[in-house]
Amino acid sequence: MSMFCYQCQETAKNEGCTVRGVCGKDAKVANLQDLLVFVLKGISIYAEKARAEGTDLSAKTAPFIMEGLFATITNANFDAERFENLIKEAFELRAEIKAEFEKAYKDNHGQEFTGSLPEQATWFSDNLNDYYEKSSNVGVLETENVDVRSLRELATYGLKGIAAYGDHARVLGKHKQEIDRFVQKCLAATTDDSLSVDDLVALVMETGEMAVQTMALLDEANTSTYGHPEPxxxxxxxxxxxxxxxxxxxxxxxxxxxxxxxxxxxxxxxxxxxxxxxxxxxxxxxxxxxxxxxxxxxxxxxxxxxxxxxxxxxxxxxxxxxxxxxxxxxxxxxxxxxxxxxxxxxxxxxxxxxxxxxxxxxKCESPVQLEEGTIPGGYARNTVMSVADKVIAAVENGDIGRFVVMGGCDGRFKNREYFTDVAKELPEDAVILTAGCAKYRYNKLDLGDIGGIPRVLDAGQCNDSYSLAYIALQLKEAMGVDDINDLPISYDIAWYEQKAVAVLLALLSLGVKGIRLGPTIPAFISDNVLNVLVDKFDIKPVGDVEADVAAIMAGK
The missing domain is CATH 3.40.50.2030 (Rossmann fold)
Incomplete structure (x- = not known):
């Protein structure tokens, strides 16, 4: 085994890539990504200790940590040299944060800090050969307990999604101290062997809550800068x-x-x-x-x-x-x-x-035409809620029987044809709410409209998934239901990478139940953790198209 990675949906045999990533990254890059995350956790450990001493360093740590995590998400960066440089920068930042913590500790206690720290906070080398040797021994499998590993990775992958969304918001001048603090808190917590499974479940749920806040922040950044998307x-x-x-x-x-x-x-x-x-x-x-x-x-x-x-x-x-x-x-x-x-x-x-x-x-020729015509877009929260009365009326008079959230990611495998088949099989009174590239499985189908409301409402990028949650919450209030799960909305989610994990955790934190997830259940979710998710949230795998559509339309 020259590497181990199971953070994406296409991981080999839905178990883990051990020689080369299905995505195309080689073992060298995969291991350097692990080492970068390892050092980011060290930065976070010192930052959390400094905060306990009354010194908040999240403004210094969060921008770099978010960029570093962003670089490790699936299909973002395959360049080993870039990761070597990021690791060097991480060591420099860790040393700076360490010094600030030690000063704060000495100021508060009148003596040097002598406590023990995890290796993520102590290991160092300025030799590239050491990077490569160490990087093969700091991956996810170093956590031996399969359930603890599963929960740590579930939080970490959700955090990678938060980092991607948070970085986009920061580029547009928006950030939130609560999110910045959580980024370092969460990473540090994944090194704490004293945390119980229940503690880690709580951390995962808090990751979902922070995902909601981060997506809302990015929505604000995008719409305040470029206006609300229009049909x-x-x-x-x-x-x-x-x-x-x-x-x-x-x-x-x-x-x-x-x-x-x-x-x-x-x-x-x-x-x-x-x-x-x-x-x-x-x-x-x-x-x-x-x-x-x-x-x-x-x-x-x-x-x-x-x-x-x-x-x-x-x-x-x-x-x-x-x-x-x-x-x-x-x-x-x-x-x-x-x-x-x-x-x-x-x-x-x-x-x-x-x-x-x-x-x-x-100097280049014009593009070769692949297709012609148009596809509809721009149905984010502002557009949908501007016609909320029309939408609610269509539900109440039976013209709209069900909303089906089919957001998420696309991927290469044939089993993703499931989502195209579901879109075709859904009855004419079903409206698809989507965000993310999963829409390419059905956004060019001629599915028509319901009273002028397109049957595919595209809210935007996976980054715009907040719109889908916002619409559901606003409809809950407008329709006077007590529970979000009482709305005529079902969730049939396609996932591929870690931003989709953040979206999933966000939905769970909002109390959404009965989500169908596919085309496979994530490899990093252990059997016991899956049982918790099934018991608490009724998460289920996608199945037979006809049976799933029948259940979806019945609200099951």
Whole structure:
């Protein structure tokens, strides 16, 4: 076993990748990711001890910890050199936080701190060879108790999702001290062997509560900066100009790319999770913003080739890069891939410099057309709640029989056709609420509408899943029901990576029960932990399409 990773849905045999990740990362990168998380936990240990002494260092720790965790999510960064540098930075920050803790301790107690600390807070080397040797011995399997391991990893993966959402919000100038403190508290707690299983279950539930707060914060950051998404028929055809394709989730990158390409003769298209950018008012003013090209992330090997122009990956999901577009793809932010040019972070008060991408685009042919027409988007919380009376009336008079939340992620495996089949099988009085790239399994089907309400209401990126929770909570109040589970809403969730874990924990923290989860139950959830989730929240695996649809429409 040269590595061990089971954080994503496609992990080998739904058990764990032990030689090379199904995602494409090699053992070297997988182990360096483990070592980075290991040192981030050390930073968090000192920060929590400092807070106990009255010194709050979360403002110093959270930005780096969030970026570091973000870099380790599935399909974000495959570049070993980037992780070597992040680990060096982590050691530097840990030393700084350690010194501040020790000073606070001495000021309070009149003596040096002499207590014992976990290895995450003490191990150090400035030798890269030591990094690689140590990295193979700090992974998830170092926690021997399978249930403790399961709960620690469930919290950690939820925290990775929180980190991704929190980082996007911070880029737009929004952060919240309570979230920053929780990030370090949660990481430190995963090293504490004195915590019981019940303590860890409570930590997991608190992770869900913080996920709700973080998604709400990101929603505020996006909508206050770019306006509320509007119902939009998004063009999926192409024009004859050269183009740049932008993928991922970072709306600040989207804004700066549009500004810098204005008047250059270069068009801009979105791909995969960047599709919802087409619905923001702030971006609609750009006449060279053409629409969306292609489908979800895993189609990129063929779609990037046919696009002909440069591609900018702002976050996950990047897949192993093919020779056909190796010279045309760029990464930025926490994304990275060996041999691929990386656009540096913006300096204080400045924009990122996309000039190299733009100049390359001018020399490229226009995209090959894959399809034509439009797909609907922009049905986030503000749009849906603006017609809440119409929605409620449609429910009360029987025109809408059920809302089905089918948010989440897409993936490569054939068993994800389940979600397409469910969408087709749902009766005509069912409305699908979606966010995330899972929508590509059904957003181009002709499912029609109910009294002018589209049967697929797309709230946006996985980052926009807060809209789905908000809509449910507002409908609960408007319809006068006591329990969110009494609403005519069912949950059939597709998951792939750690942001989806954060969304799942967020729903559980809101008390949502009866969630169907697929296409598989996460490998990192042990049998005993699964039993707790089943007993408390009635979580269930997806099953036969016809039987599931019948149960969904019956509210079961």
């Amino acid at each position: 939009t028929d998004v063009n999926i055809g192409v024009r004859n100009n050269p183009g740049i394709l932008i993928s991922g989730h970072d709306l600040k990158d989207m804004e700066e790319l549009l500004e810098q390409t204005a008047g250059t003769g270069v068009d801009v298209y979105t791909h995969s999770e960047m599709l919802p950018a087409n619905s923001y008012p702030a971006f609609k003013k750009y006449d060279h913003f053409v629409g969306n090209y292609g489908n979800s992330w895993w189609h990129q090997d063929k779609e990037f080739k046919s696009f002909n122009g440069p591609i900018l990956m702002t976050t996950n999901c990047i897949t192993p890069v093919k020779d056909s577009y190796q010279e045309r793809i760029f990464t930025t932010g926490m994304a990275g891939y060996p041999g691929v040019k990386h656009i540096a972070d913006r300096k204080e008060g400045e924009s990122k410099d996309f000039s190299e991408i733009i100049e390359l685009a001018k």
